[in-house]
Amino acid sequence: MQQRLVYFLISLTALFLIGCSDEAPKEFNLDQLTRVVVQEINKGTQNEIIIMEEKDLESIREVFKEIKWEPGSMVDIEGERSAEATLCYTYDKNMPERLFVYEVYLMKEGTISLQSENEEEGYGELSKEHAESLKTLFFRNK
Incomplete structure (x- = not known):
C-alpha cells in the first residue's frame, strides 16, 4: 500500500512538471x-490589413528570409514609422499563437528597415528589390 502511494506521488509530480513547462520554441520557423x-500608420489614421491567404504568406516567408538582421541591436531609425506588422505563428494546435511584432519603416532609398521587439533579431534591413514585394503586401492602399 505504501509503495503504491510513493509511485502515485512520483507520477503526480512528474506529470505536474511536464505539464506546467512553458517550453516555447526559441527560434523562428517561417513555415x-x-x-x-x-x-498601416498614416497621419491621423490607421488602416489594418489581415493577411491569411497562403500565396501571400508564402511571399512574406520568402521576403523575411532575405532580411539582414543585426541581432541584439536597437537602432534609432530616422523617419516616420510606416506600419506595425504582427506575425502570428502556430507551433502547436493545442497552444496559443506566438506573436512577433515589427516596426516597419519605408526609407527614402526604397529600402525597408525593421525593428523587432525580439532582441535576438534586433534591427533589420531589406534591399530595394525585396522591399517592393513587401510593400505590395503590407501597403495595399498606396
Missing part, C-alpha cells in the same frame, strides 16, 4: 506562419 496583421 508555421499562419497570419500577418499589418497596421
Whole structure:
C-alpha cells in the first residue's frame, strides 16, 4: 500500500512538471506562419490589413528570409514609422499563437528597415528589390 502511494506521488509530480513547462520554441520557423496583421500608420489614421491567404504568406516567408538582421541591436531609425506588422505563428494546435511584432519603416532609398521587439533579431534591413514585394503586401492602399 505504501509503495503504491510513493509511485502515485512520483507520477503526480512528474506529470505536474511536464505539464506546467512553458517550453516555447526559441527560434523562428517561417513555415508555421499562419497570419500577418499589418497596421498601416498614416497621419491621423490607421488602416489594418489581415493577411491569411497562403500565396501571400508564402511571399512574406520568402521576403523575411532575405532580411539582414543585426541581432541584439536597437537602432534609432530616422523617419516616420510606416506600419506595425504582427506575425502570428502556430507551433502547436493545442497552444496559443506566438506573436512577433515589427516596426516597419519605408526609407527614402526604397529600402525597408525593421525593428523587432525580439532582441535576438534586433534591427533589420531589406534591399530595394525585396522591399517592393513587401510593400505590395503590407501597403495595399498606396
